[in-house]
Amino acid sequence: MYRTHNCGELRAADINKTVTLCGWVQKVRNLGGMTFVDLRDRYGITQLVFNTETNAELCEKARKLGREFVIQAIGVVTERSSKNKDIPTGDIEITVQELNILNKSEIPPFTIEDNTDGGEDLLMKYRYLDIRRRPIIKGLQLRNKMSFEVRRYLDGHSFMEVETPMLIKSTPEGARDYVVPSRIHHGEFYALPQSPQQYKQLLMVAGIDRYYQIVKCFRDEDLRADRQPEFTQIDCEMSFVEQEDVLQVFEGLAKHLFKEIKGIDMNYQFPRMVWKDAMEQYGSDKPDIRFGMKIHNITDKVKNHGFKVFDDAEYVCAIAVGGCANYSRKQLDEITEWVKRPQVGAKGLVYIKYNEDNTIKSSVDKFYSPEELTEIAKFSGAGTGDLVLILCGKKLPVLNQMGVLRIEMGNRLGLRDKNIFAPLWVVDFPLFEWDEATQRFYAMHHPFTSPKKEDYDILETNPGEARANAYDLVINGIEIGGGSIRIHDSALQVRMFKLLGFTEEKAQAQFSCLINAFKYGAPPHGGLAFGLDRWAALLNGSDSIKDVIAFPKNNAARDIMIDAPSKISDEQLDELSLIIKPLTDK
C-alpha cells in the first residue's frame, strides 16, 4: 500500500503520528520560508508543510510541484498554528519528511475546483478530470450510497435481485428500441430493453414473489435536454398484493432513502392525490406541493359578462400569486409574453390586482365590477396584496398551461427550496388515453394495467372515465417513478385487448410469451419502477441528471470523451451481413 491514511481522515487526535499520504496536488503556496501544498483525494484535502530552514532541498522539490501531480508524502501530523474551520482536517497539517512524485501531470484543460472555468463540452471531453472536482465526485458518492441503501432496504423486505437479459426481443410499439444485429442468425436482431417489464411479470409467474433490480434501460428517443439514451431504473414487482401494499412498501423505501441520504425523518404518511385533482388543482400529473398557489376553476364566475374571450372558452382558471399585486405594467407584460411563447402556448393572460388598500385593478375592468373582481380574486385564493393570473381555453391544455405558469411563479417567488422535499402519491390515473390523430384509446400505462374494480362496469360504455390501479411517486414536481397493479385474470385481459383494438394475432405477436405464461397460474401482482438518475439528481440538489452519471452522453447521444458512436470496420459489417444505405438514398 502506498499510503497509511487518506486525505480526509486525519484529526487533532492523530498529532505526532507518522503517516504516508497519497493524492493530487491541488495548490502550492509559498509564504516566506514555508511552502504549503494542498493534497487532495476523494476523501478530502490535507495540508502538507515544508520549511526551507529545516530542509531546503525538500522544500525546493515541493515548490516545483505542478497542479495535479500525483505525489506520496511521508511526514508527521502536526497541529496547525492557524486552523481552518472549513475543512474536517483543518486542525492539522503534515510536516513532510519525504516526498515522492508518483506521476507528473500536464496542465489540465480547466481548473479542478468546485467552480471550474471549463465549458460543458470541455468538461465532458475530459470527464475523468471533471470527476476529480468535489461537486461531481459528491454526486457519484451519493448515487453509490443510494443504490446500496435501496438494496439494503429491499433485501430486508425479502426482495430478490434477479438479473434479466439485456439482449431481448424487439417489440414494434412504444418507444424506439436500440437493436443489436446477430452475427449467427442472419438478418435477425436483439433489442436492448426499454424496461424489464415482461421479464418481471414472468418472474411473478415463476413464483419470485418479490423481485427488484437496479438495471440499465435503453430508449432511442429524439434529442431532448436531460435525457440519456441509457438510464438506470430501480425496477420492482410483488405478488399477492394490492395497490395499498405496494404504496406502503415503497413509501417505506423512500423514507429510508431520505433518512440515510439526507438525514431527514419523514414521520408522516405521504399525501395522496387522485390524478383528476392533480390536473385540476395543479395543472400537472406531477404537482410540486412545496407551495400552494392552487388552480381554481372560475369558468362559471366569469362567463356571460360580455367578455367574448371568456364566453367562448371551455375552461377559465386562475391562480393567486402571493404579494404580487404591486407588479408593474412592464412586469405583467413580460409574464404575458412568457405564457404566449410556444413552449407554453397560451393565447393571452388576464390579471386582477387585489391591492393592499382593498382596491382592485384588472385587465378586464370593462366587463366586471370591482365587487365581481374581488369575488373572483377571493375565490381564486387571493387576499389583499395578491395578484390573480387567469388563463382560458380548452380544459386540459389550459390546465397544463396554468400548471407551467404556476411553477414559473413558484420559481420567481423562491417557493421551490431545494432543501425541502415534498413527496406525493398521485393515484387513480386514467386507464386509457384518447389519441386525436388515430381517433382511438391507448393504454396510458401498458395493456396489462388493471382497471379499478369500481370501474369494471364502465370500461366499454365510458372508457375515458375508467381509472387504473396505477400510481406515481412525485417529489417536488418531479416524477420519480410509477407503476400499477397488473391484470392476472385472463378474461379481463381479453376484454382489455379488445378495448385497445388488439386483435388476438396482434396481441400474440407482441406479448405471446407473457400471454402464454399467464395460462399456467399467474398470481395477482403489481409493481413499479423508479428512475435512479432522476431521484439521485433530486437528492443531490442537481438540475441535471448528468451530475450523477459518471460518463454521460451529450444531448446528441454521443460520448465525446471516448468518441462513440463511431464507424466500424468493413469486416465487422460483413460478418453481420449489413450494408449501410447512403444518406442520399433515403
Place this chain on the structure above:
Amino acid sequence: MYRTHNCGELRAADINKTVTLCGWVQKVRNLGGMTFVDLRDRYGITQLVFNTETNAELCEKARKLGREFVIQAIGVVTERSSKNKDIPTGDIEITVQELNILNKSEIPPFTIEDNTDGGEDLLMKYRYLDIRRRPIIKGLQLRNKMSFEVRRYLDGHSFMEVETPMLIKSTPEGARDYVVPSRIHHGEFYALPQSPQQYKQLLMVAGIDRYYQIVKCFRDEDLRADRQPEFTQIDCEMSFVEQEDVLQVFEGLAKHLFKEIKGIDMNYQFPRMVWKDAMEQYGSDKPDIRFGMKIHNITDKVKNHGFKVFDDAEYVCAIAVGGCANYSRKQLDEITEWVKRPQVGAKGLVYIKYNEDNTIKSSVDKFYSPEELTEIAKFSGAGTGDLVLILCGKKLPVLNQMGVLRIEMGNRLGLRDKNIFAPLWVVDFPLFEWDEATQRFYAMHHPFTSPKKEDYDILETNPGEARANAYDLVINGIEIGGGSIRIHDSALQVRMFKLLGFTEEKAQAQFSCLINAFKYGAPPHGGLAFGLDRWAALLNGSDSIKDVIAFPKNNAARDIMIDAPSKISDEQLDELSLIIKPLTDK
C-alpha cells in the same frame, strides 16, 4: 395483502393462529375422508388439510384443484399427527376454513419437481415454470445473496460502485463486439462492453480510488458449451496499491463469501503458485488442488534407453494415479483411446503398474529394467499399488494434455468433491504470449499490464521470460477471476507498446482516451474482475452457469422463451439506414 404468512415460515409455535396463505398447488392427495394439498411458494411448502366430515363442500372444492392452480387458503395452524421431518414446516398443517382460487392453470408441460421430466429445450422454453422448481430458485437465491454480500463487503472497504456506460466505442482487436447501430449518427455504431476495462482505469485517473461494479458484459463469440453472449462481472479497481494489497483485499472478499454463502470459515492464507509451477506441476494455469497427482518431469530419466518415442520427444512427464495398479488391459486401452481423442490430442500413453507386491509392469518393459521403472514410478510419486501414466511431446502441449488427463483421473477416482473448496492464487503470469501464426508477441493480459520490476531488464532481450504483475483466483480448477497491476508510468507504457509492435498511431487509434488521460496524473493502480455466473455456479454446486441465470440463452445465443433474436420491421431498418445483405451474396 393476500396473505399473512408465506409457505415456509409456520412452525409449532404458531399452532392455533388463524393464517392466510397463498401459493401454487404442488399436489392434491385424497386419503379416505381427508384431502391434503401441498401449497408451494418460493419459501417452502405447507400442508393444507380438508376434512369431508366437517366441511364436505370445501373438501370437494379442494379435490378439484389442479396442479399449479394459484390459491388462497384461510385456516388454523394445527399440529400434524404424523410429522414430516424433511421439511421445516413439517410439524404443522393448516386446517382450512376458506379456499379461494386466485387463478387456474393449464397442465404444465413438465412436472414442477426437483427432478423434472422436462428436456432441456422444454425447460428453457418454459423457463418461467422451470424457475418454480426448487433447484433453480435456489440457484437464483444464492446468486442474489452473493451479489448482495459482494456489495456489502466492498462497501465496507470503501469501494464505490460506479455505473459505466453500456453504449461505448467498438475496438477492433480482442474478442468480437456486439454493436448497436446509431439512428442519429448515420453509419455509426456503439459497441456493448466486453468489460469496463478502459472506464475503470479512467475512474482511477479521476480519483475514484476504490471502484467496483457488478456489471453485464457482452462477447460475440462462436458457439461453445456453457458460454453466454451476456455475462456478469464483479469488476474492481484500486489506486495506490501493489499486487499484495489487491490479493489481500479480494482474498478477504472470497473468504467473506464462503462464510456468508456456504458457512465455511477459511482461516488460512490462500496458497499461491507461480504460473510456471502451475503449468509444470498441474498442466494448467488453473490447477485443481483438491487432489495431488502432480505432474513430474521424467524427461532425463527416460531418455537414451533406446525407446525412440521418448528419445525424440522434447518433454516426457508422468502422474501417479493412486491405487490403480490393478487396472485391466481393457481399462488401460480405454484411457489410451481417451487421451488420443482430438479434444485431448495425445499421440499415445505409456503406463507403469507399480503393483502391491512390489513387482512392476509397463508398456515399455522392453526398454527399461524393473529397477529403472521402479525408480521412475517412485520419482513420479507412486507407491506400491499405484499406476503411473506417461505422456510425451512438445513441452507446453504435453503438459496441457497431462493436465486434462489428471483432471479426468481425479474425476474417475472421486477426488473432486463439490463440497470441498480449494482456492488458489496463480501469480507471475507471463507478460507476453508468443503467437506462432503471426510470429510475434501479444500481451497475455492487456497492453496496460505492468511487468514485474525484476524483469524490466529482460523486456527487450528475453520477452518470453518476462513476468507480469498479473494474478488469477482459481477455485477447484475453475478460473474465478483475475487481474493485474497496470502501468501508470508513461515511459514504460511507450516501451510496452513498442514491444507489442504498436505504432503510435495504432496505440492512439485504440486507446487514445486512456493514453491522453494518463497525461494528467495517473495514480499507481490495479484491479481484477470475477465472473459472477461462474462463481455462483461453483458455490451452488452446479455444472452449468445456466443454473444461476434467470433467463439464459441456449448455445446458439438464442432466447427460445421470448424468441430473440428475431426479424425487425423494414421501418426500423430504414430508420437505421441499414440493408441486410442476402446470404447468397456473402
